[in-house]
Amino acid sequence: MRGMLRSSAKLIILGVGLAALAASAETAGPPSTSQPRAYLLRNVRIWDGRGEEVSAGELLVVGNRIQSVSRGRIAPSPELHAVTIDGGGRVLTPGFIDAHVHMTSVLPRQQQQESDPVYIAALEIRGAEQALLRGFTTQRDVAGAVFGLKQAIDDGYAVGPRIYAAGAALSQTAGHGDDRHYTDPPKWLGGGLTYDERTGMSVIADGVPQVLAAAREQMGHGAAMIKVMASGGAASEFDPIEITEYTLDELKAAVDVAASFGTYVTVHSYNSASTRRAIEAGVRCIEHGHLIDEPTMKLIADRGIFLSTNIVVYEVPPVGISERQRAKFLQVQAATDAMMKLAKKYHVKLGFGTDLIYGLDNKARENREFTLRERWFSPVEILRQATSGNAELLAMSGPRNPYPGKLGVIEEGAYADVLLINGEPLKDITILEHPADALALIMKDGKIFKNQLAPASRGP
Numbered sequence: 433m434r435g436m437l438r439s440s441a442k443l444i445i446l447g448v449g450l451a452a453l454a455a456s457a458e459t460a461g462p463p464s465t466s467q468p469r470a471y472l473l474r475n476v477r478i479w480d481g482r483g484e485e486v487s488a489g490e491l492l493v494v495g496n497r498i499q500s501v502s503r504g505r506i507a508p509s510p511e512l513h514a515v516t517i518d519g520g521g522r523v524l525t526p527g528f529i530d531a532h533v534h535m536t537s538v539l540p541r542q543q544q545q546e547s548d549p550v551y552i553a554a555l556e557i558r559g560a561e562q563a564l565l566r567g568f569t570t571q572r573d574v575a576g577a578v579f580g581l582k583q584a585i586d587d588g589y590a591v592g593p594r595i596y597a598a599g600a601a602l603s604q605t606a607g608h609g610d611d612r613h614y615t616d617p618p619k620w621l622g623g624g625l626t627y628d629e630r631t632g633m634s635v636i637a638d639g640v641p642q643v644l645a646a647a648r649e650q651m652g653h654g655a656a657m658i659k660v661m662a663s664g665g666a667a668s669e670f671d672p673i674e675i676t677e678y679t680l681d682e683l684k685a686a687v688d689v690a691a692s693f694g695t696y697v698t699v700h701s702y703n704s705a706s707t708r709r710a711i712e713a714g715v716r717c718i719e720h721g722h723l724i725d726e727p728t729m730k731l732i733a734d735r736g737i738f739l740s741t742n743i744v745v746y747e748v749p750p751v752g753i754s755e756r757q758r759a760k761f762l763q764v765q766a767a768t769d770a771m772m773k774l775a776k777k778y779h780v781k782l783g784f785g786t787d788l789i790y791g792l793d794n795k796a797r798e799n800r801e802f803t804l805r806e807r808w809f810s811p812v813e814i815l816r817q818a819t820s821g822n823a824e825l826l827a828m829s830g831p832r833n834p835y836p837g838k839l840g841v842i843e844e845g846a847y848a849d850v851l852l853i854n855g856e857p858l859k860d861i862t863i864l865e866h867p868a869d870a871l872a873l874i875m876k877d878g879k880i881f882k883n884q885l886a887p888a889s890r891g892p
């Protein structure tokens with residue numbers, strides 16, 4: 433609509449005929465379609481997203497895919513008019529993937545609830561761009577009405593990562609997604625929608641029929657997976673963290689809907705009881721998991737379940753939280769070391785996520801997750817979690833995968849999501865904490881969004 437208005441204003445100003453009409457139709461399209469069709473990345477040391485080492489080579493990107501990877505020279509056909517970029521011997525990696533974000537949480541909670549929706553949308557767009565400039569070419573959004581933002585990015589009207597969206601998270605009454613105040617009555621006593629329900633962050637559904645409807649609703653919006661709140665949480669005021677939320681039958685109902693659409697359910701679950709119940713229901717991914725005991729961690733490993741956890745969000749207690757929230761926060765923080773040791777001991781498939789909410793300043797800490805994981809993992813293990821490991825989790829969306837192709841790897845045919853890094857991330861992972869310095873080039877979907885290197889040349 434705004435594009436149309438801009439176009440018609442232009443027509444009036446120019447006051448010309450059909451030629452101008454054609455020109456304005458062109459300017460109404462997405463802005464970022466004028467990049468070269470092919471790039472040859474030369475003089476780079478490639479880390480492919482899986483291996484232990486880097487190896488010198490070259491990479492040819494055509495359209496939005498990696499067409500070839502070679503240890504020797506690549507000679508692209510002249511009709512490609514490939515633009516050559518000399519990487520100066522830098523390390524080339526796949527773009528990073530964050531498995532746990534909330535892109536629509538852009539302000540402290542109360543401020544967000546009092547803000548104009550267009551202001552919030554503008555911050556979401558800025559936040560998406562900032563995430564891409566931190567090297568995250570893909571994000572998995574596990575609660576929030578992010579479908580419009582995803583569409584704007586995919587269509588080229590906004591700049592940001594690929595988005596795998598769950599839509600609204602399903603919560604029971606008085607569960608982790610129930611954001612009512614003490615004085616708000618429940619719906620069955622005349623209460624209305626909560627703020628989180630009105631804005632698509634969560635949906636309160638009780639009993640099998642409501643869970644079926646709520647899960648189908650998310651799939652109808654284009655969700656890549658279903659998110660269910662299966663235990664108490666830390667950020668919420670009222671639900672104790674050690675409780676289970678949802679009955680086995682309710683969890684199975686969500687799993688049935690996801691399975692009928694060919695995808696999976698992931699659950700917010702901190703404790704062992706909630707995690708065991710979710711696994712029994714057929715859930716395939718656990719978010720958080722900080723309080724899981726050893727037998728439950730072993731069960732996660734034995735069943736090949738993903739553990740999509742996040743460390744950075746528990747580094748510093750957020751300001752302005754209640755005493756009750758603070759106590760839960762510290763409990764989770766204290767349990768983190770044991771969880772990570774168990775996950776490592778049983779070789780659990782470990783997602784790399786951050787869960788930073790309540791403001792763009794807070795989200796700016798996203799890359800600190802790399803540094804914090806060094807306590808338990810080597811740089812290459814952490815990089816694998818943030819690339820090919822997370823990509824395996826994304827692929828569980830099956831036919832609901834919005835980007836059906838290889839992600840998180842540097843291989844022929846994979847999406848061209850590529851970073852060039854200043855320094856040696858396989859030796860010192862902490863350099864990635866400062867992406868403005870560390871990232872020399874950011875390419876997503878075959879398009880360049882940051883390039884510190886010398887101007888590209890047509891060649892060879």
Ligand SMILES: [Zn+2]
Nearest residue numbers: 532534574787
């Ligand atoms: Zn979360």
